[in-house]
Amino acid sequence: MAGDLAVGARPAAAAAGARRRVDLTGWVLLAPACLFLVLVFVLPLAQILVLSVTEPATSLAHYRRVFGSPLYLRVLATTFETSLVVTVVCLLLAYPLAYVMARRGGAVAGTLLAVIGVSFWTSFLVRTYAWMVILGSNGPVAALALALGLGSPPQLLFTTFASTLGMTHILLPYMVVALYGVMKNIDVTQLRAAASLGAPPLAAFRHVFLPLSLPGVVNGCLLVFALCLGFYVTPVLLGSPRDMMISQLIAQQVEELLAWGFASALAVVLLVATVAVMVVYDRVAGLDRLWG
Amino acid sequence: MRDGERATITRRTFLRRSTALATAGALGPLLPRGARAQDSIVYVNTWGGSWTAAEEAAYFKPFTAKTGIQVRTVAPVSFAKLKAQVQTGNYEWDVSVINAIELGQAEREGLLEPIDDSIVKKESLWPGAVWTQGIATVALSTGLTYRKDKTAGAGPRSWADFWNVKRFPGTRSLYNRGYTALAYALLADGVPADKLYPLDVERGFRKLNEIKPHIKVWWTQGSQSQQLIRDGEVDMIAMWNARATELADQKVPVEFVWNQAERHDSYWFVPKGTPRAKNAWRFVQFAIQPQPQAEFCRRLSYGPLNPKAFDFIPPEQARRMPTYPEHAKVGFVHDPTWLTPNLAMVKERFAQWLAT
Structure with a gap:
């Protein structure tokens, strides 16, 4: 992104006039989309910001409460930590899967895509409850451990492990599709070219395929991380109370206490923290890779 | 000059009106139901599933048969929606049930329509039937x-x-x-x-x-x-x-x-300012009668809060209910x-x- 700005600043003043007209056309074309975004995104967001400092009275009391209590910052930290872990696990699982789908194509890709699709279209609540049965103390995992003579397994359900597993399962399709979409457009002749120039398969993968697949990685991680930040039902049902996510506290303020001012303040803190993480992410991974 | 001015105004007015018309045309189907006149309907906020099925049999059908007022349901029960409705003036529903603690919160926020004394006769109700602006219905x-x-x-x-x-x-x-x-x-x-x-x-x-x-x-x-x-x-x-x-x-x-x-005792209440408040209170007045309450509780093992409802409940069913006197005595x-x-x-x- 920083690179783009530098490029934009370079052209001579003479070219700027001609470019401005082109830019204007672009803006006209963009106007409907911008208007839509302003109406359904920017304005409500501004409203939340205003609510957080005006309801019930104009003050910063809500923010003092967020930063003054050990609860909210702790839960916020848990939320980011959980999202990070889930994103990394999703990436590690999805990358080989998407790689096989993209390289083999045909029936293999179709079958795998169908399996992922079925999982994706099953309600996340159903999938969460399914994990409760599978990991439960009378479930198949425990039965298998007993049958193999391993004795009863340690408590699986209502742990951070179960919570992470459930969220990974639910978010994995997003990562696979993001990676697959990029990988299947990678020109295989480039890999062959690398091979013909003497690169062993691993080197060809590392120097050719991996860099070309990075836009998918960047996109998938962003998608999964952002979606994960808003999760709370799955950790509540599968995890321990220590796995509580911030959206659960926000929902509680909105739905049970009608404290919309405080809920807005919590939401703003979450948003600012998320933007901060994205800025760091941009520095490290480069969001401009999204556009290939 | 005058002509020109009129022309300008006319064009502006025309533009404004045509925009308004176009907007209304486009948004018409999205407008809240409150914006259209509906005299003989009441929208009841309900939990869905077996709860709504029991309400249908115990309250909605006999109420419509008696009064001619149609009942439409909106699920699920949402406390937050109450606040949103009152703040925006868009009423998705006219009557709902919440517990005493939530009712107190709603009262503090000014979200409750006062009980309509011309329809619900408070003094004729059983002791403890009224809490803030709500009327007791069933207990869990x-x-x-x-x-x-x-x-x-x-x-x-x-x-x-x-x-x-x-x-x-x-x-x-x-x-x-x-x-x-x-x-x-x-x-x-x-x-x-x-x-x-x-x-x-x-x-x-x-x-x-x-x-x-x-x-x-x-x-x-x-x-x-x-x-x-x-x-x-x-x-x-x-x-x-x-x-x-x-x-x-x-x-x-x-x-x-x-x-x-x-x-937990739950209470019927009406969101402040709904245009169908009269219908809502008529519905409440009907639903708190002994027979409809008994009908509802027999289906779901909730406890009627109108004591007379037990006259219409067989003893073996009454023993499954929170307000059965023996149970009510030992609970809190x-x-x-x-x-x-x-x-x-x-x-x-x-x-x-x-x-x-």
């Missing part, structure tokens, strides 16, 4: 439920027994709600039910610390509580009486303990006058206690 209890096949002897009979992990070993689960857990803890610690309020929060948390390591899960959803005890994930749980009865009917070996069960209710203003504090402290 949350009580100790245990697996009979996993518990030795007579089984636990009180919260003190639930806390007694030596005499009653086994895995446990409680409802993830701060004031409920605090009340159980105080009862387990020997506080009499009628001395619970004002809640001794410090003492409650001290007692909760004792049981915390034995609570395998703090459940949040009714279906989750059923799954936990049905699948044997836990041996003892605090759950809703109607959910426990449902399990017992499915031959799951569970018993619901009425002693020290937490009873929260005091909304203390709990409503302290709810945010209790919730925050409980969340913090759970997370650490």
